[in-house]
Amino acid sequence: MPKFNMSPVKNPMPAQDPLVRNKNFQEVALGYSAEAAIDEAKRCLDCKNKPCVAGCPVNVRIPEFIACVAEGKFEEAYQIIHSTSSLPAVCGRVCPQETQCEGRCTRGIKGEPVAIGRLERFVADYHNAFGGSSSEKEARVSNGRKVAVIGSGPAGLACAGDLARLGYEVTIFEALHTAGGVLVYGIPEFRLPKEIVRREVEALQNAGVKIETNAVAGRLFSIEELKTEYGFEAVFLGTGAGLPRFMGISGEGAKGVFSANEYLTRCNLMKAYEEDSATPLFRGKKIAVVGGGNVAMDAARSAKRMGADAVYIVYRRSEAELPARREEVEHAKEEEIIFRLLTNPVEILTDAEDNVTGLKCIEMTLGEPDASGRRRPVEKAGSEHIMDVDCVILALGTSPNPLIKSTTKGLDTKPRGEIIADENGKTSLEGVYAGGDAVTGAATVILAMGAGKKAAQAIDEYLKNKQ
Numbered sequence: 001m002p003k004f005n006m007s008p009v010k011n012p013m014p015a016q017d018p019l020v021r022n023k024n025f026q027e028v029a030l031g032y033s034a035e036a037a038i039d040e041a042k043r044c045l046d047c048k049n050k051p052c053v054a055g056c057p058v059n060v061r062i063p064e065f066i067a068c069v070a071e072g073k074f075e076e077a078y079q080i081i082h083s084t085s086s087l088p089a090v091c092g093r094v095c096p097q098e099t100q101c102e103g104r105c106t107r108g109i110k111g112e113p114v115a116i117g118r119l120e121r122f123v124a125d126y127h128n129a130f131g132g133s134s135s136e137k138e139a140r141v142s143n144g145r146k147v148a149v150i151g152s153g154p155a156g157l158a159c160a161g162d163l164a165r166l167g168y169e170v171t172i173f174e175a176l177h178t179a180g181g182v183l184v185y186g187i188p189e190f191r192l193p194k195e196i197v198r199r200e201v202e203a204l205q206n207a208g209v210k211i212e213t214n215a216v217a218g219r220l221f222s223i224e225e226l227k228t229e230y231g232f233e234a235v236f237l238g239t240g241a242g243l244p245r246f247m248g249i250s251g252e253g254a255k256g257v258f259s260a261n262e263y264l265t266r267c268n269l270m271k272a273y274e275e276d277s278a279t280p281l282f283r284g285k286k287i288a289v290v291g292g293g294n295v296a297m298d299a300a301r302s303a304k305r306m307g308a309d310a311v312y313i314v315y316r317r318s319e320a321e322l323p324a325r326r327e328e329v330e331h332a333k334e335e336e337i338i339f340r341l342l343t344n345p346v347e348i349l350t351d352a353e354d355n356v357t358g359l360k361c362i363e364m365t366l367g368e369p370d371a372s373g374r375r376r377p378v379e380k381a382g383s384e385h386i387m388d389v390d391c392v393i394l395a396l397g398t399s400p401n402p403l404i405k406s407t408t409k410g411l412d413t414k415p416r417g418e419i420i421a422d423e424n425g426k427t428s429l430e431g432v433y434a435g436g437d438a439v440t441g442a443a444t445v446i447l448a449m450g451a452g453k454k455a456a457q458a459i460d461e462y463l464k465n466k467q
Contacts (some may be wrong), residue, residue, distance in 0.1 A: 005042035008111030013118055018334035022304045025189040025273050028331060029093070029121075034072070037122040041070035043114045047106050052116060055104035057450030058085050058158075062101060062116055069119055078127035081120060086161040086204070087154065087449060089128060089196045092121025094187055095446045096325050128199060140208055143167035145463055148232040150217045150404070153181020154445045155436025156238030157204060158452030159459075164207045166460050171232075173215040178269060181240055182437075183445070185269040186261070188298050190305070194268070218407035223432060233466065234431045234459045237419060238452060241398040241437035247290070251348025252394070256282055256356035260291070260299040260395035267302045281306065284391025288312045288359045290345055291395030292321070295442075297328040299393045300337045311337050312387065316344040316364050316377040342366070344377065346384070348392055359387040398442045416441065425455030426462075433459055 014030040015021070021028050032040065044066040052062045061080050068077035081088045097103075097117035105113030147163050149156045152174040160170045178184050180197040205211060217223065217239070226232045244259030246252050263281070266272045270279035287308045289300040292315035303311045313332065315322065318341050322329055333339070342364045349358040363383035366375035400417040412420040412428035418441055425433040435451030437443055 004045070005039055007043060010043075010112045010115040010118070011036045011040040013115075018331075019336070021190065022301070022335035025267075025302075025305055027193055028190050031125055032118055032122045034074070034122075034126075037069055037074075037119055038072060040115050040119060041066045043107055044070070045106055051104035051106065052101040052114075055101045057100065057446045058453055060084050060101070060120070065123065066114065066116070066119060069123060074123055074126040075131045077123045078131055081123060082127075084453075085449070086158045086453075087200050087445070088120055089124035090154070090183060090192060090200060091446055091449070092117050092119075092124055093192050093196075094444075096444055098326060100446065128196070140164070141167055142169055142208070145169065146171070146230075146232045147234045147236065147459060147463075148173060148226045148230070149236045149238060150223075151175075151181055151238035151240055151436075151438070152179040152201070152211060153183065153238055153240045153436060153448065155240075155438070155448040155452035155455075156181065156236065157201070158449040159236045159238060159433075159435065159456045160209045160452075161204050161207060162453055162456035163459060164204070164209045166456070168460075168463075169210075170208070171210040171212060173217055173221075174211060174213045175216045176269065177213050179211050179213060181238075182242075185265040186295070186298070188264065188268055188302050190301070191298070216403070218403040223404070223408045223411075223429070227431060233463055234433065236425070236452070236455050236459065237404060237427070237432065237434035237438055238436045238448070239400060239404055239438045241400045241418075241442045243399045243401045243417070244394065245396045245398060246394055247345065247396065249345060249347055251350055251356070254348055254350045254354050254356050256284060256391045257348060258282075258391070258393045260289070260295045260393050261398060263299055263393050264295070264302060267306070273302075273306060282391060283307050284356075284389070285309045286312075286389045287391040287393060288314050288340075288345075288387055288389045289393045289395055290314045291397075292317065293323045293395060293397070294325055294328055296395035297324045297332050297337075299395050301332055301335055303391075303393065304335055304337060308391075312389070313337055313339045313341075314343050314345060314359070314361065314387070315339070315341050317374065318342055318366060321366075321374045340387070342377070344379070345392075349386065356390050356392055359389050359392055361385055361387055398437075400438045400441075404438075423454070424458035425451060426458060431462065 065077040065080040102113040146169045149172045272279045272281035287303045347360040363380040364377040367378045370376040419434040421434045425435045433455040436448030
């Protein structure tokens, strides 16, 4: 590797000005230049025990690709990443590197870790610009065996990609009209441009994966029918967790109340932010987003871009307990999102025509830690107050849609609908595997990809041993 760069801090990521970007849906982070990428790559110490690789759910060979970047061998770096990751341009943008690969980086002990995510993004973007067209068909040899993948989110795409490389005839069945799952309906354009997702999906199609959209499993066909009538020898369930949760407070059915899922789907998949969009979306002027995760940040930042004068994050714990990525919280603050912490809604107020007129809240204090390890929020007596808002977006988490559970006899699930599967994705049904948010509940893109890859390996073993 070339001479080390011993700077204790990362190369900064160029970005749009906060007060400009909060009015558009263009990507916030602008990406490293080649010079910045090489300089950042030289911060890597190429540790012998490679702790960063252990922190990556898909075990990207991180020091190897970074060494190539340091030498200006960007396409070689991409091929190293792509050997284990199906979606490098996506992961470089939305993975929580700070708690995974970068969280294990030795350079982070005394200073900031190597900017692994930013380097992955740079390498993937370089490949997309200069490394060859995604429209080129890959030559491969089919083994003639068919596998069905339900859902085209990160878990399904990763599983399908690995199985296709192993020679299987893979068909993805996607319920929506566009492939990509949460990557297209959940994550905003300003964090993940949809053109990037389209390219990644196209690359899988060119590797031989077939994609059927508008194909709702449990309605058009059952899992059993895929095996008995359509000739699929195995099925992977990567159906995600798209069922929103609500608080159960008065006023949740009012006009101007959204689940974050609906709000973001209208913005992202239906592009309600475009002037000629055929999808309507109520454009509130004072909006409260209830929740503190990445989805809450996405909804709040989207609402600001949709023209709201004031957007509030309403969260019942303190900033220290916010589950969102630190970068997303910082970006939200820069974009003038207002945080109302230690605050919990108790009622959504409405007028005679059922329009939202306010949000009644109560202040909270933090007590002893609960089962999650975080300090439990406790109501502060006499602290009720009303927030002046005309729209409320609930970002309280999601559960798997019950459709697969209700139409698949013998499929074991947890009380909230998560599919029960072992560490390799095997479910209670013969030849049926599952992974991603459908198993874990809402989690991260890279964890879903890791589950999809493990399931692909298990499906391959299962079919090789099947008579």
